[in-house]
Amino acid sequence: MPRMLDVSDEVRAEIGDEEAARxxxxxxxxxxxxxxxxxxxxxxxxxxxxTVLFIGDETAVLAFAHATCLPSQVVQVTEEQLQGAVRAIGGTGAESPQQQYQSPQHPQQQYEAVQQTPQEPQPQAANLVPEQAVLGVTSGLVLLQGELHPALVVEPTAPVARPGSLGSGDDFLPLLIEQGFMPLTELAGVPPVLHGWSVLLAAGQLHAVLQPSPNGGRPVAWWQAHQPLQVTDGWRAAANKHQQVLMFAAPVGSIGRQPREDLLRDALDKAAANGKLVASALPLAGI
Structure with missing residues (x-):
């Protein structure tokens, strides 16, 4: 039976006209x-x-999404991120229908068409950043101008020194400002989009925050979860609606662990008033 599939030109270029027709x-x-x-x-x-084609260094995954949630697209990621996404899509140890074929553009790559199956939530973990500071990442909904927006709040557990610096200062916010994040003095509206950065979702779970590669080419992970981070249905619905996620960042000791979204908002307002908050809107990427 014919399918109501959207196959973008970039996806078609990767998988070939014959496979697109199939x-x-x-x-x-x-x-x-x-x-x-x-x-x-x-x-x-x-x-x-x-149809969403997720391409790593050696393999790729063809996944499916409601057209109202994601457009047909090609998402370039690292092989490590791809394998993490495959585990999230198929579930650890679960059997998922797969089909392998070769791309006419990249004959050495094997493509897998994977049908998603739900999996149990897994605990959050964070990568290490320079100077061994651990990035704490909290997801929540933030009310701005009468509308709920999905947000990630990032706060390191220790001061972050500039790479190569021998000093003991905290350069976490200056480093982000140099990347294009905007300093905030209040949460009055949606911050501007930071092009080149994105938030990677796979199978409805948070996998990474991506930034442009310093050498050009595909994005690299600025932060990556060791295991996919479960988000709420409300957060995921808001992300699908806006097709972007607001990322707020503050230096160590500015936000703390907040058990409720209203307390998280209070902490963000206080950090902004104290000049210790930066933010940007990051486009949504996903498979």
């Missing part, structure tokens, strides 16, 4: 699937469905 004809596309973004069921025979 997908559209329903020969190699799943009927029902779990949306890679919102994780609710979808049916490519009944509703518009996007």
């Amino acid at each position: 997908l559209l004809a329903g020969e190699s596309a799943p009927g029902s699937y779990d949306c890679t973004s919102c994780r609710t069921p979808g049916d490519s025979a009944q509703e518009r469905t996007s």
Whole structure:
């Protein structure tokens, strides 16, 4: 049965016209699937469905999402991020329908068409940044101008020195400002978009914050979870609606661990008033 699939030009260029035709004809596309973004069921025979190709260094994954959640696109990531996404999509030890084929653009790459299956939530972890400061990342909804926005709040557990510096100062905010993040004195509106940066979601879970590579080419992870971070349904729905996530960052000791979103907002307001908060809107990337 023909499928209501959106196959973008960039996805078609990677998988080839023949495979794109097989997908559209329903020969190699799943009927029902779990949306890679919102994780609710979808049916490519009944509703518009996007094909999203997630490309690593050696392999790639073709995934499916509601067209209202994500457009058809190619997402370039590292092989490590790709394998983490595959584990999140298929579930550890779970069997998922897969189809492998070669790209006419990259014959050495094997592409897998994966149908998503739900998995149990996994605990949050954070990567180490220079000077061995651990980045604490908290997700929550922030009310701005009468509308809820998905947000990530980043606070290191120790001062972050500039790479190569022998001093003991905290350069966390200056380093982010140099990357394009905006200093805030109050949370009056949505901060501007920081192009080149993005928030990576896979199977409805948070995997990484990506930044431009200093050498050009595909983005690299600025922060990456050791295991996917579970987010709430409300957070995921807001991210799908706005197609972006607000990232707030503050130096150590400015925010703290807040058990509720209203307390988190109070801490953000206080940090901004004290000149210790930067923010940007990061586009949503996902598979």
